[in-house]
Amino acid sequence: APTWPSSVDELEDILFLNSGYHARGFANPVTPCSKTFGPGRVTAAAWVRTAFHDAISGNIYLKTGGLDGSIQFEINSGENNGQSIPTAVGMWAPFLSNRTSLSDVIAAGVYAATRSCGGPAVPVRGGHKDAIKAGPIGSIPQPQNTIGTFTNQFASIGMDRTAMIQIVACGHTLGSVHFPDTDQVIDQGTFTDDSAPFDSTPSTFDTTIATEYLQGTTKDPLVVGRSVASKRNSDFVIFNSDGNTTITALQNAQTFSTACRSLFQQMIEVVPSGVVLTDVITPYDVKPYDVQLTLLDGGANISLTGDIRIRTSQIKNAAAVQLLYKDRTGTAVSTPIETFVNGLASGFDDSYTFLGFSTDLPADKSISSFDVRVLAADGSSTTYNNNGNSFQVDDKVIYQAPQSCSGSGKLTAVAAVRNDMPVPQLQVVAKVPRASPNPVPSLSTTSIPMATQSAVGAYQLYSADYTIPSSLGSVTFGVYAGGSADTYKNGSSLASACKPLSTTPPNPPPSPPTSVFWGCYSDSFDARALSYQASDSSSVTLESCASQCSQLAYKFSGVEYGSQCWCGNSLDSSSTIQPLSECTQPCSGDPSKLCGGALRLSLYGPSPPRVSNSGPTSSATSSSTRSSSATSTPSSTPTPTAIPSLEGYDYVGCLSDSVNNRTLYDRSQSTPTNNYTTCASFCSGYEFFGVEYSSECYCGISLLYNITEPLSSCSYPCSGDPSAFCGGSSRLTVFRSQSATGAPRNPPIPGYTYKGCYIDSVGARTLGDKVYFDAQLTVEKCAAQCQDFTFFGTEYGGECYCGNELKGDLGKGVEAECQFLCGGDKAEFCGAGNRLSVYEKSA
Ligand code: HEM
Numbered sequence: 100a101p102t103w104p105s106s107v108d109e110l111e112d113i114l115f116l117n118s119g120y121h122a123r124g125f126a127n128p129v130t131p132c133s134k135t136f137g138p139g140r141v142t143a144a145a146w147v148r149t150a151f152h153d154a155i156s157g158n159i160y161l162k163t164g165g166l167d168g169s170i171q172f173e174i175n176s177g178e179n180n181g182q183s184i185p186t187a188v189g190m191w192a193p194f195l196s197n198r199t200s201l202s203d204v205i206a207a208g209v210y211a212a213t214r215s216c217g218g219p220a221v222p223v224r225g226g227h228k229d230a231i232k233a234g235p236i237g238s239i240p241q242p243q244n245t246i247g248t249f250t251n252q253f254a255s256i257g258m259d260r261t262a263m264i265q266i267v268a269c270g271h272t273l274g275s276v277h278f279p280d281t282d283q284v285i286d287q288g289t290f291t292d293d294s295a296p297f298d299s300t301p302s303t304f305d306t307t308i309a310t311e312y313l314q315g316t317t318k319d320p321l322v323v324g325r326s327v328a329s330k331r332n333s334d335f336v337i338f339n340s341d342g343n344t345t346i347t348a349l350q351n352a353q354t355f356s357t358a359c360r361s362l363f364q365q366m367i368e369v370v371p372s373g374v375v376l377t378d379v380i381t382p383y384d385v386k387p388y389d390v391q392l393t394l395l396d397g398g399a400n401i402s403l404t405g406d407i408r409i410r411t412s413q414i415k416n417a418a419a420v421q422l423l424y425k426d427r428t429g430t431a432v433s434t435p436i437e438t439f440v441n442g443l444a445s446g447f448d449d450s451y452t453f454l455g456f457s458t459d460l461p462a463d464k465s466i467s468s469f470d471v472r473v474l475a476a477d478g479s480s481t482t483y484n485n486n487g488n489s490f491q492v493d494d495k496v497i498y499q500a501p502q503s504c505s506g507s508g509k510l511t512a513v514a515a516v517r518n519d520m521p522v523p524q525l526q527v528v529a530k531v532p533r534a535s536p537n538p539v540p541s542l543s544t545t546s547i548p549m550a551t552q553s554a555v556g557a558y559q560l561y562s563a564d565y566t567i568p569s570s571l572g573s574v575t576f577g578v579y580a581g582g583s584a585d586t587y588k589n590g591s592s593l594a595s596a597c598k599p600l601s602t603t604p605p606n607p608p609p610s611p612p613t614s615v616f617w618g619c620y621s622d623s624f625d626a627r628a629l630s631y632q633a634s635d636s637s638s639v640t641l642e643s644c645a646s647q648c649s650q651l652a653y654k655f656s657g658v659e660y661g662s663q664c665w666c667g668n669s670l671d672s673s674s675t676i677q678p679l680s681e682c683t684q685p686c687s688g689d690p691s692k693l694c695g696g697a698l699r700l701s702l703y704g705p706s707p708p709r710v711s712n713s714g715p716t717s718s719a720t721s722s723s724t725r726s727s728s729a730t731s732t733p734s735s736t737p738t739p740t741a742i743p744s745l746e747g748y749d750y751v752g753c754l755s756d757s758v759n760n761r762t763l764y765d766r767s768q769s770t771p772t773n774n775y776t777t778c779a780s781f782c783s784g785y786e787f788f789g790v791e792y793s794s795e796c797y798c799g800i801s802l803l804y805n806i807t808e809p810l811s812s813c814s815y816p817c818s819g820d821p822s823a824f825c826g827g828s829s830r831l832t833v834f835r836s837q838s839a840t841g842a843p844r845n846p847p848i849p850g851y852t853y854k855g856c857y858i859d860s861v862g863a864r865t866l867g868d869k870v871y872f873d874a875q876l877t878v879e880k881c882a883a884q885c886q887d888f889t890f891f892g893t894e895y896g897g898e899c900y901c902g903n904e905l906k907g908d909l910g911k912g913v914e915a916e917c918q919f920l921c922g923g924d925k926a927e928f929c930g931a932g933n934r935l936s937v938y939e940k941s942a
Pocket residue numbers: 140141143144145147148151181183240241242249266267269270271273274275276277278280281333337
């Protein structure tokens with residue numbers, strides 16, 4: 100497979116992504132092979148014939164012509180009569196782009212048509228270049244030519260008599276002669292749909308063309324019928340030219356397939372001088388898509404989104420996929436980026452799963468490259484490193500999608516460019532229609548220097564406008580500066596309004612995702628993986644199930660068998676992670692998403708997921724053998740010996756923790772910058788803080804459990820400081836503040852009574868008549884904001900809600916759940932995530 104990114108990335112999609120998520124759908128018109136574009140018109144046959152007519156103009160000795168797309172200028176030239184050539188070229192035209200030439204697309208057309216009809220997979224190379232005018236007249240074989248002319252015509256593309264016989268049989272195993280496209284071979288009205296097939300199976304790539312000819316049962320109109328008298332029986336002239344030796348051998352299916360594969364490849368590799376073709380394109384095992392950085396409001400964070408495509412026909416056992424990445428200095432970050440299933444896709448010979456990722460990174464650390472780790476259900480893992488190069492991510496020039504837009508004939512593109520970079524350029528590639536009958540547009544490129552806007556953090560924003568002439572088709576564009584670029588953006592993806600980038604961070608900060616994809620988990624009738632079945636319906640979606648479960652205050656949701664929504668607070672111990680390929684049933688309410696399978700749950704739960712049964716980096720990780728493009732990473736377990744320490748805190752110990760019974764309960768976060776200092780400051784005001792699983796930070800006013808484990812089991816390096824240890828899997832490195840002042844409480848508010856800890860949800864607010872956010876919130880401040888209402892409640896440390904009634908019936912949670920400290924007073928409680936500390940006006 101190529102090294103990503105590669106010049107053939109788009110062509111690889113065209114070749115191998117036929118249907119499903121991200122599919123290009125290139126092969127749709129020839130799938131199935133019997134598809135026609137009119138009565139008696141097999142589209143796959145038209146594609147193969149059109150490619151032949153483009154290629155046969157080549158001369159390998161003079162190094163001219165060949166597969167160069169010149170056919171687009173030769174439509175209706177007299178040699179290309181009929182409907183099949185303009186139809187095929189018209190179907191290919193939309194796939195032309197600045198990443199893929201028309202002639203590359205024609206080569207892909209030969210592959211798709213042949214494969215769809217049951218023929219061999221023709222090897223395809225990229226890098227073809229398009230001619231800018233018609234080729235010479237006279238190269239296309241006409242039925243009335245003599246054997247000497249045919250021999251010369253095929254010799255010019257390097258094919259001797261044997262090859263000529265073979266490739267004519269390979270071509271004419273598909274399709275028909277049509278009236279009136281071909282003169283004096285068939286008469287009007289003598290064949291159904293005025294089309295006379297070469298053999299009895301015109302939409303199967305098989306040996307019938309040879310066997311029927313030799314058995315004497317052939318109805319090939321270029322062998323028998325009117326063509327004999329008009330001296331246009333060219334298939335007979337050619338097949339018989341070596342005394343039927345070659346055509347006899349072609350009755351063997353294997354011989355036929357092998358010959359066609361190699362001659363079709365030779366045909367599409369006839370190129371003029373100056374064209375250097377790439378290696379034969381094979382599907383990537385692991386391929387990134389739409390890797391996009393976006394500078395966020397305030398400039399302190401960058402979001403990273405995209406998809407990873409896994410070739411599941413090759414990597415069969417994949418249960419979870421992670422991105423192992425390096426920051427902009429090239430330092431490895433220990434917490435991987437987790438992914439979630441976005442969809443499935445397939446080609447003729449392969450199947451794929453797309454896994455999405457979406458995370459915010461600190462702008463100063465950012466990202467420079469990643470490897471892709473695939474974890475198998477058996478606990479083994481394989482890391483794919485892009486042929487040893489890692490997958491590179493350039494954060495020097497970032498296209499800012501939210502700040503860009505289009506409307507009323509204008510495109511506005513905004514880029515964030517690091518301060519030390521030169522002024523960027525906007526480059527727009529537009530499709531300009533050509534004069535009829537050529538259906539293929541030309542590409543015109545415009546470069547526009549971008550104008551300075553505001554500075555945000557370490558980045559400078561630039562903007563440029565491009566006026567889209569009304570005559571243009573689709574546009575694609577990119578932003579370029581120095582040697583860096585962010586390219587291949589699609590004009591049709593632009594929003595209608597540009598959103599300004601704020602120089603201040605968002606307020607309140609976005610809360611971390613409450614639920615993430617855990618994987619495909621087993622279920623059984625005897626011991627349910629999740630205890631509560633919330634629904635079984637024909638309209639279930641991942642979102643509807645997640646929201647049903649969260650309304651009921653369950654931590655996990657899972658969809659099984661396409662339609663069943665299950666909830667639970669813990670996963671039954673009998674349930675284990677399975678290959679993703681076992682959770683492929685479409686959701687009944689949204690068939691574009693995957694909702695488990697038979698006794699298989701697509702499971703969503705608290706972040707971060709435990710991706711293998713025994714922890715993602717535990718000793719269950721075994722090495723596995725892969726090709727040179729992959730390296731296996733057995734886990735390394737450094738052993739901590741020094742007692743952890745932090746000024747102002749006492750080390751408590753390495754304590755046991757579990758997802759369902761948190762040792763430190765009151766507040767938590769997971770960050771790629773986790774270390775003792777950042778966690779201590781996140782937990783300021785709480786008596787205890789603890790770090791776990793490299794990236795997790797927990798706060799508590801007390802230790803709910805106190806089970807000491809050996810120091811050596813708290814052995815995961817901190818995500819933000821690899822030299823220190825941040826707990827482990829279910830292991831918490833715990834500290835106690837030396838300056839914690841008294842126990843926090845629900846303070847008495849004059850005129851109000853504390854009612855308790857109520858469950859709240861984003862979709863249906865318990866108190867929603869007035870909302871007030873304040874990073875410095877205190878219970879007193881919220882009471883003042885809500886003085887005109889009967890109830891007020893604090894949530895998530897900084898949110899204040901007012902109302903005259905408690906809406907919904909989500910009920911009360913446990914008191915211990917409402918223990919986020921208020922942003923403005925660390926001695927008071929202010930709810931928690933989806934938990935309201937509610938007060939009611941006294942009568
Ligand atoms: C001496 C060489 C050849 C001659 C004289 C010849 C001639 C023809 C003629 C007259 C037709 C009928 C067109 C129509 O009425 O629609 C035809 C169709 C076709 N030819 Fe050939 N051909 C030759 C070689 C090839 C080769 C080498 C290939 C493939 C590599 C090929 C592929 C096809 C296909 C697939 C069709 C069917 C098109 C359809 O059904 O729309 N031919 N050919």
